[in-house]
Amino acid sequence: MHRDRQPFLDDQVIVLRAPTQFWSDRSGDAGHAADPRAAAIHGLYHGDVRVLHEVTLTADGERPEWISVARDGASVTTFTGVLRHLDGTGADPRVRIDRTRETQADALIERIVITSARDVAVRTTIAVDLRPDFAPMQDVKAGIRRSYEWASQQTGDRIAWASGPTTATLRATDAAPRATEAGAVVEWNVELPPHGSVALEWRVALADASAVVAGASGAPAWRDLAVASGDSRLARWVTAAVSDLDALRMTSKLAPGEEFLAAGAPWFFTLFGRDSLWAARFLLPVSTAPALSTLRVLAAAQGTRIDPQTAEQPGKIMHELRAAELDLPGEGVTLPPLYFGTIDATPLWVCLLYDAWKWGAGEADIRSLLPNLEAALGWMRDYGDSDHDGFLEYVDSTGHGLANQGWKDSGDSIQWRDGTLAEGPIALCEVQAYAYEAAVHGAELLEHFERPGAPEWRAWAARIKERFADAFWVDDPEGGRYPAVALDADKRRVNTLTSNIGHLLGTGILDAHEEREVADRLLSPRLDSGFGLRTMSTDSAGYWPLSYHGGSVWTHDTAIAITGLVRAGLGDRAESLVEGLLRAAERFEFRMPELHSGDSARDTTVPAPYPAACRPQAWSAAAAVAVLAARLGLRPDGGELVAEPAPGAGVIRVSGLQVRGRAFEVLAADDHAEATGLDGLNPR
Structure with a gap:
């Protein structure tokens, strides 16, 4: 052995x-x-x-x-x-x-x-x-x-x-x-x-x-969710996913009684800021309860001081919670029990707070978190932009923390097209989009709840959008252009084509033409494997279909792009990505792993597994609900639920959806949908 x-x-x-x-x-x-x-x-x-x-x-x-x-x-x-x-x-x-x-x-x-x-x-x-x-x-x-x-x-x-x-x-x-x-x-x-x-x-x-975490008790918030579809793969994926999510529910000593979703099995039965936020965001169409409890747990540990050893800073949202120090043998990584080494959890916290509000979370629940909102926005301005160039960036200053602190956090995940590793501080493209969205939506929350600062945050967002348009775009050797994965320490555009650009869609940081350019790149065979989006394009020197972040497919990553296409009004272009994930789900018996290979559907009928991938994993499981919502075109509109199914979505019946605590059932057929609330029929 x-x-x-x-x-x-x-x-x-x-x-x-x-x-x-x-x-x-x-x-x-x-x-x-x-x-x-x-x-x-x-x-x-x-x-x-x-x-x-x-x-x-x-x-x-x-x-x-x-x-x-x-x-x-x-x-x-x-x-x-x-x-x-x-x-x-x-x-x-x-x-x-x-x-x-x-x-x-x-x-x-x-x-x-x-x-x-x-x-x-x-x-x-x-x-x-x-x-x-x-x-x-x-x-x-x-x-x-x-x-x-x-x-x-x-x-x-x-x-x-x-x-x-x-x-x-x-x-x-x-x-x-x-x-x-x-x-x-x-x-x-x-x-x-x-x-x-x-x-x-x-x-x-x-x-x-x-232990600093424990299993949650009682029934999950999504217990009434039921799906039937002409494409049985979608229903089977959602059914398996919500069972796994139920088993991943946990509570923490940080905020006793408040639930969050553990990141995944076997390695990560604990609280991860980024993972728990995305999983809760995916679940908003079925309940705002997971979002609110996740927001409260993370708010309880929000940074209040400057500590380089833990990467804590005032207003920052944590990355990972453990009972003791985590030492990763052979990797030179040693993390403290409460570690803040993440660049994206803080703006994502703000985004989830806003989305939970739009999906009907109670005004009192949102109001109670406004001080944390203000602190999170303040972190983006005062600490996230460490060199004051107008972008959020990260660098590990300890020598034993995470070298990369976005969602692609492996040591070789941010590299140039020629395979050379980028040197930090690193400003990731998707983090700027999260920050823009957080600033715009944070301003709306501040204004609605009569708190000061909304005009300043709108101006801050306008500046980052303008700077992004000037600093990030690179020419595509195959024609057109796309956003670089990041800016390096010298503010050079790291020119690899990656799935990160899918996270920009629907955030508002791109104009309509730019969103179409991003969609073109996502759906090219360089990134679209036919089983989901590759993390890195096939024409990059570092591409390998079994690389953790350099060519593999991550379910949640593809689901974010699918959701973004729908938000950008390009839902018809999302269907090939949806179909790719359904092909992959069938291969994995509808328990989608953390990631799988970037093998092309033109070359094989099933993607190879990444053999060490977590399975189940929270955001891979919750992605099933996000894909369902995208295929149905679900969005809240006041106290109503709007359903605008994608062309070719087929027959889908879903019960257990919620807006403002009101239950809805949706029946979609022939690109038409009816959302039925408790008080009658609301055709949309």
Whole structure:
């Protein structure tokens, strides 16, 4: 086995309810996969610790022959197998085993049912072998394997394991776990009556005394959302996505009781400013509740002082929250527990506040966040523009923080067309668009709520728009032009064609002609793979379809471009991108990963997975709702819901949509839609 390599995830099975998750192969066993790269991710995790690395089920010392996996939402999966060594004569398997695994926020439960179709009684011994390792998540992610200290204590019919602040307690029905040097074994001597069945169960209760986040309780705000469509792929994607989003709901000690969406499994069961903001923004057509709670959580941690080590500045919105320092082995990155190294979360916070208001969030809810709005706008003016050139830019001043602090935050994500890495401070094109939109919409909020400053922010926005038009555009070797991905430290245009330009659409920083030019580039085969937008164009020296940010496809990134095209009045041009994501969703069984390869649909019927991609991930899942809303052309209009479906959208029926707390159902057919509110029919 190669050491120190990030585990592959794509073909493995996850059952999750944040902050708990279990990864296994398709048998349900963990730690015994034929491919050691796959087994590296296996196990039961709670928070940022892998509690169990190996879990193996046997019958009379033999592993069952597993034949199917059936997922029931994000938190429950049933593995079905047969026990052919217990069969009588004949070809049919006569004894089957079903193991149903359920994750809860603080527990794992596995129910095992053995069923016999034989005419005689059958005896067997079922054993489950469990082996802890208490590995830190950052070691698992880096592919590091070593021994970790943990303690075991048996009390009656329970075994408790502990390492640091993390504890796990094992118990079983009708069996007493037996401690072993490696962990524990649960064993049942089973007698199956003729044509009968026996049910067994074991469970592990989990706790982390140091946790700064926890699982959310209750039903999700989007519980009434239901979709039926002539194109079943869209309905299936949305259905799978909202189940995953439910399992990713969390709360934080920053603002107890306020929910946010954890960024993704397995690595990011915590609060990320940018990720949580985009996911909540995508969900606005179904509820403003996730947006408001996310805004409040992030407001609770908003910067109040200058601290270069954490990148905190007054008014700044944080990037990442952990219980302890995060050290990424081999990457030279060490992040403090509360880290502010992000350039885009602050303007995106303002954008979400405005959009939540437009979708009907209560005036009192918005009013309570106005001081945070003013602080966020102030950060853009006073700190975001560190060199006072009129643009927001970033640079890591510590030497151990994130080198890139936009959404493409890998070390090689911002590069020139010839593959040379750009040097910071870096001013990303999309961040200027977020800042423009935040200033314009922030001004509208200030004016509406009779707060000072609206004219100044409109003037600030006008200046950044004018400067953007002068500073960012580059000539396209194939004709026309497009915005550079960024300006470098010398204010040179970093000339790579990237998907970042899709984030400019609909923000107002471009005029109508410029938006059409951007649309032309997005829909060219250099960026449009047929399975979504590539992050970097195929004619760039650094392009590679399996590069994290240099040619792969990110679902949320494509969804932002789709939404932007609709906002820009170019909805008819978004349909090829929608179709591309639906093709990809089908390949990934409608649980879209963090990213997939930039392979062309002209060359293959399915895109290759990026094997270490998170799956599920919050903004990839929430993108399903954004794509649904774009295909239907949904937008709020006062207390009404407007639906203007894209040409060729087909038949779609959606219930569970909301504007100002009022429920709507939309029926679209033949490019026409009717939005039905509680008080009658409103054709649009």
